[in-house]
Amino acid sequence: MRWIGLTGGIACGKSTVSRLLKNHSIPIIDADEIAHEVVRPASPGLKSVVHHFGNEVLNEDGSLNRRKLGQLVFGHPEKLKALESILHPLIRAETQRRRQVLLDMNAPLAIYDIPLLFETHAQDQFDAIVVVTCTKEQQKERLRRKNGWSEDEIDMRIASQIPTQFKEKEADFILENNRDEQHLLKEFHRLLAWLEEQKKQT
Structure with a gap:
């Protein structure tokens, strides 16, 4: 079974991608x-x-x-x-x-949805890693809108995680969630095609 790590910075949209994967009957451990x-x-x-x-x-x-x-x-x-x-x-x-x-x-493939994959130094546990990304300003705006956190809370949460740029360098697949919903769905279908290729490696 291919063991795929799914991660990304806070408010980058990883949970949305995880839900889409579940809707396509792909095994997810959250x-x-x-x-x-x-x-x-x-x-x-x-x-x-x-x-x-x-x-x-x-x-x-x-x-x-x-x-x-x-x-x-x-x-x-x-x-x-x-x-x-x-x-x-x-x-x-x-x-x-x-x-x-x-x-x-x-199961030929399973995905582990893990926010702190890099922070817990878990890279070596996976056959491949998917990173969901967006810009830092998008992270901040989404956190303001979703949680109503103060600027200090937002800055502390983001600072507690490894920078997105590092995660992108370590990723086997990067899904960019930095535009609108239509773009996200296009990126998601690109991910599905990549996962099909992963299954062939089992």
Whole structure:
């Protein structure tokens, strides 16, 4: 099975591309989905996060307040490292379980949607890497529109990730999401054709 990493900078449109792939029945394992699952209410993962960061990262209903946690760790490398040391082993274990299911089904190809592929130095784990890109100004505008974050929050989130230019150099396929929806769909169909070629290499 060809194991393809799908990544991109924050607000570059990776999640949109992932949804389009799902609509075409291409197997996707979503790291963000798993990251939410391992800190669901009453889970061991959430208990570990609360033990380290305190009850202030919880909502009233006992769920994780992700924005509050983000404000605590972004811009503070030691706190971010502590959070990653809690979450990443849990995410890896669940990812491996889901990947094994696809292997057992003899899927010719599967995609791992992973925002921090390069930040976690996971390049060597993949047969090929797809990077979704856009300009930095487009990232900022999308984050303002979607999340209502302050300029400081936006700058910290972008700065916490490896620059897009580096990711593009390391990519096997670059999907440019820097224009309108019609252009994105054209790029997506180019990706589908590339994935068909990948399947032939299994």
